Amino acid sequence: MQENENCKNIKASRRDFFKQSSLLAAIALTPSAVINAAQQEWDEKVASAIEEVSVQLDVNGIKHSLSIEPRVTLLDLLREQLHLTGTKKGCDHGQCGACTVHVNGNRINSCMTLAVMQEGKKITTIEGLAKGDKLHPMQEAFIKHDGFQCGYCTPGQIMSAVACIREGHADTEAEIREYMSGNICRCGAYPNIVDAIMEVKKGGKKV
Amino acid sequence: MWENLFSEGKPGALDRVDGKQKVTGAAKYAAEYNLGNLSHAVLVESTIAKGRIKNIDTKQAERAPGVIGIIHHGNAPKVPGYDTGDNPAKPPTGGEPFRIFQNARVYFAGQPIAVVVADTYERALYAATLVKTEYDKDEHETDVEENKDKANRPKGPRFEDYVRGEANAYKTAPVKVEQEYILPIEVHNPMELHATTVVWEAEDKVKVYDKTQGVKATQKSIMDAFKLKEQNVQVIADFVGGGFGSALRTWPHVIAVILAAKKVNRPVKLVLTRPQMFTMVGYRPYTRQRMGVGATMDGKLVGITHEAISETSTYEEFTEGTVNMSKFMYACPNVNTNYKIVALDKSTPTWMRGPGEATGAWALECAIDELAYALSIDPVQFRIKNYAEMDQQRKLPWSSNFLKECYEKGAEAIGWNKRNPKVRSMREGDWLVGYGMATGTFGAGRGRATAKATLLADGTLLLQSAVSDSGPGTATAMVGIASETLGLSPSKITFDLGDSSLPPGPTQGGSTTTSTLGSAVYDICIALQQKLLEVAAAKEGSFLKDAKFEELSFKDGAISRKTDSAKKISYTEVLKQSNLPQIELTKDSQGGDERSKYSMYSFSVHFVQVHVHSLTGVVRVKKAVTVADAGKIVNKKTAGSQMIGGVVGGIGMALMEEGIFDHRFGRYVNNNLADYHVPVHADVPHVEVLFVDKKDPYTNPMGTKGLGEIAIIGFAPAVANAVYHATGKRIRELPITPDKLI
Incomplete structure (x- = not known):
């Protein structure tokens, strides 16, 4: 399995590195029991057994059974382990909204929640919004109104925009601006994003 | 066609x-390539602003689960392209890049002093907290205001004092304005965090996925640093999540990841944190400007004096054309400028959208507005009266200049002539209403x-x-x-x-x-x-x-x-x-020799309507009209978005952006997006973008000029001028926050 291959390589290169490094000198002065423990990599084995917990997640309709460290955020799990990199990291502190995803239909900052807290919940990311090749109306509207430039905040803006309409917070431009203010766009596509949301809202399609 | x-x-x-x-x-984007056997890097930063690392203790960090390697100045391989390294007897001079992990010096707070590589991001992040560092600390200086007497003129002919006609002739004018304008540090903060993923494909062959605005420039930097052949360095930047100048350089952290990947012998990825985006990838420097402008009673400019003091780091000389606009923009017989920088214990600033001109226009376009009010002449008419028929500095004809058309279009669209020109005369409920405008320009290069x-x-x-x-x-x-x-x-x-x-x-x-x-x-x-x-x-x-x-x-x-x-x-x-x-x-x-025959610039004119709350001093930009003379427009949709983006950046510059230092420690106190405020949806009104859209006959075959910079240049002074019209209060220190208006 790919994962096992990775693990072997991790350990091999860790050993290689320490062989070359000054730690070797330190080991020479350490009691033999500790050296033995280090050489057997007991620390890693014990640590990983204790540290990992199992969790079941439904991401974009696909069920994942995972064994993860409890400190892994939903954002890092999506990006680093599931390779769903459409969800973006912009601050890691819930300040920018780039990591917005839907959990059971509600928008949240995925950097602000641990993956293990999402046991059994339905998570939708930007990759799960389109139906195959058919783009979601919000995605279409963002293209039409040029609701982005660099594209980095875009997945978060779109996930937030869809939720904004579902919440009933998209009746006026002023209301959209207020309820979209958790999603920062540094390129400054705000007016075009508001136009896109207004169009989808007025179009009346279920989002 | x-x-x-x-x-x-x-x-x-x-x-x-x-x-x-x-x-x-x-x-x-740069951090999103699913490469086999990928490891994760986290940078350890200096906690002091100046001194030397006495001891760096990595033992505990090395024992942490998943750690593959820790690299710092004590064990880093030499970067072959760097010079001989540290010579404490010799202070660093301008133009020398900061040599990461090559010596024990600390030049600024937040300097990367070690990189921890582990099998997962979480493990690297945790292990980085276990690295313990002791320093020999020196006294640091990070405040321009405290050190402005130490400012020097940068080397080179571009920064020599400029005099046309008589210096300080504004003083002889019947009507004059003499004021100082302050621009704080601004930080680019593109939404994508700077990231680099490195794979050594052979002993002398490396592939680097990087957030860069120039893949060839980054390739060259890496070739030079590691003495590698061009065909053995590949830089990939399929998508770049914003830059605004922060990704114009190959920063030291990029070299650090390349070093780390070599040392641990597997692919390494580094993603900077948002706080690191304040110290490791540049910023727009703090600048104090003194303006002296004078005119005849009928509104013809007599003299412009423009002096600027800005900052750089102690290890590199960063300069920008802050005073340039004053030299050529208006028909004025007497102009003198002076530009100085002071070296401080901070990281090096870098070009940020509208570099130099955005800072310079903030001072010039406020001073011109102040002079227009002093003369009781409409600010638009005052600018038209002093319109330069040719480049005043180089004495060359413009390749094209449709500024007058910009003034006309913008004034019409915002309803400039329907406003009551009297200061503090317009009101909507509790809100004071004001109109302001300003001009921007930037060279149209090819x-x-x-x-x-x-x-x-x-x-x-x-x-x-x-x-x-x-x-x-x-x-x-x-x-x-x-x-x-x-x-x-x-x-x-x-x-x-x-x-x-x-x-x-x-x-x-x-x-x-x-x-x-x-x-x-x-x-x-x-x-x-x-x-x-x-x-x-x-x-x-x-x-x-x-x-x-x-x-x-x-x-x-x-x-x-x-x-x-x-x-x-x-x-x-x-x-x-x-x-x-x-x-x-x-x-x-x-291009050919057209650049020696014509002066090539893009121009912008921004008009804004602001509401200022009469009790709280809150400023809201309610309307914005931005007009560009950027030659032929190739795509109206994307060009329009770029202009809107400049307006949004300008709203930030005018009303909220400010990198705040605690000079006691020489470091930022607001290095995150909750405390460093940038405009959000609720801060931005509908923006009307207008293009002159006329082909420039000389710039290039399409007749385009540039767009990205002029979108922001001049917007902040337009807001400040509108705030004055609304309130009668001149704010000469950005950002215009409520405390300055109460």
């Missing part, structure tokens, strides 16, 4: 060619680029050049230019970018990409047409035999004579009848 570019179905109205990738999450074109037998065209796009929509603009020049539907054209192994393209900066690269695309399309004609005419019995290029029309993927559009041959047919699988051309492109 180049007429009716924006009608339906024409390339000027094209949606972004990479739009679908961006809205579906398929677009890949550099050198190479483009490759491959016309395939199926009639599709592949264009390639090693440029990266941080957001403006380069590929979209290039497809538009190619479509219009070659006479081929945009749907048949693909533009490849973001890879240093493609033919050399320009760095995306200074509002030059469309001019530079667009010209290369234009030239290669003309070359392709000539080649098509050559191939077609060589065929026995061709109706194009002996045809002259000028007599022909290339339209809808076919060649015909202009005089007889019914008889034509399609590009695919040309290839087919000669049994050619494709036509492939590569061409280098650059």
Whole structure:
């Protein structure tokens, strides 16, 4: 399995590195029991057994059974382990909204929640919004109104925009601006994003 | 060609060619490549602003689970391209890059002093907290105000004091304004965190996925640092999540990841944290400017004096053209400027959107407004009265200048003449209402680029050049230019970018990409047409035999004579009848001597209406009209977005952005997006964008000028001038926060 291959390589290169490094000198002065423990990599084995917990997640309709460290955020799990990199990291502190995803239909900052807290919940990311090749109306509207430039905040803006309409917070431009203010766009596509949301809202399609 | 570019179905109205990738999450940025055996790096930062590292203890961190390696100045391999390294007896001089992990010196707080590599991000992050460092601390200086007497003129002719006519002649004018204007540190903060992923493919061959505005420039930096051959360094930047200047340099952390990947012998990825975006990738420097402007009673400028003091780091000299605009912008017989910088214990600043001019325009355009009010002349009329018929500094004609049209269009759109010009005269409930305007300008440059074109037998065209796009929509603009020049539907054209192994393209900066690269695309399309004609005419019995290029029309993927559009041959047919699988051309492109004959600038005029709360001092930009004379516009949709983006950046600059230092510790206190405020949806009104959209006859074959910089240059002073009109209060220190208005 790919994962096992990775693990072997991790350990091999860790050993290689320490062989070359000054730690070797330190080991020479350490009691033999500790050296033995280090050489057997007991620390890693014990640590990983204790540290990992199992969790079941439904991401974009696909069920994942995972064994993860409890400190892994939903954002890092999506990006680093599931390779769903459409969800973006912009601050890691819930300040920018780039990591917005839907959990059971509600928008949240995925950097602000641990993956293990999402046991059994339905998570939708930007990759799960389109139906195959058919783009979601919000995605279409963002293209039409040029609701982005660099594209980095875009997945978060779109996930937030869809939720904004579902919440009933998209009746006026002023209301959209207020309820979209958790999603920062540094390129400054705000007016075009508001136009896109207004169009989808007025179009009346279920989002 | 180049007429009716924006009608339906024409390339000027094209949606972004990479739009679908961006809205579906398929677009890949530097940290998003799923490489086998990838490890994660986290940087450890200095906690002092100046001194030396006495001891760095990594034992505990090395024992932490998953740690693969820790690299710092004590164990880092030498970077062969760096000089001999530390010489404590000799202070660093301007232009020497900071040599990461090569010595024990600390130049600024937040300096990367070690990198921890582990098998997962979480493990690297935790282990980095276990690295313990002791320092020999020196006294630091980080405050421009405290150190402005130590400021010096940078070396080189560009920064010599400038005098035209008499220095300080404004003092002799019957009406004059003498004021100082302060601009705080501003931080680019693109939404994508700077990230680098490195794979050593062989002992002397490296592949680097990086957030860079210039894949070729980054490739060159890496080649130089590691003494590698060009073909052995590949830099990839398929998508770049904004830059605004922060990704114009190859920063030390990039070198650190390359070092780390070599040392741990596996791929390494580093993503900076948001706080690190404040200290490791530059910022717009704090600048204090003194303006003296004077005019005759009937409103003709007599003199402009513009002096600036800004900052740099102790290890590098960063300069920008802060006082340049004052030298050429207005018809004024007497102008003198002076620019100084002070070296402080901070990281090096860098170019930020509208570098130099955005800072300079803040002072000049406020001072001009103050003078107009002092003269009781309408600020728009005052500017028109002092309109420069030619470049006042270089004494050259403008290649094009439609400023007067910009003033007219903008004033009309915002209802300038319907306002009550009297200060503090307009009100809506608790809100004081004010109108303001200001001008911006930036040089319209054209550099050198190479483009490759491959016309395939199926009639599709592949264009390639090693440029990266941080957001403006380069590929979209290039497809538009190619479509219009070659006479081929945009749907048949693909533009490849973001890879240093493609033919050399320009760095995306200074509002030059469309001019530079667009010209290369234009030239290669003309070359392709000539080649098509050559191939077609060589065929026995061709109706194009002996045809002259000028007599022909290339339209809808076919060649015909202009005089007889019914008889034509399609590009695919040309290839087919000669049994050619494709036509492939590569061409280098650059301008001629037009730059020595004409002065080339883009211009912008911004009009705003603000509401200022009479009790709380809260300022809201309620309307914004931004007008650009940027030559021919290639794509109205993306160009419009870029102008709106400049306005949004300008709102931040005017009302909220400020990097705040605690000088006791020499470090930021607001290095995150909760405390460093940037505009959000609720801060931005509808923005009206207007283009003069007239071809510049000299800049390049398309007649474009630049756009990215002028979008922001002049916007902040327009807001400040509107706040004055609303309240009667001049705020000369940005940002204009409520405390300054109460």
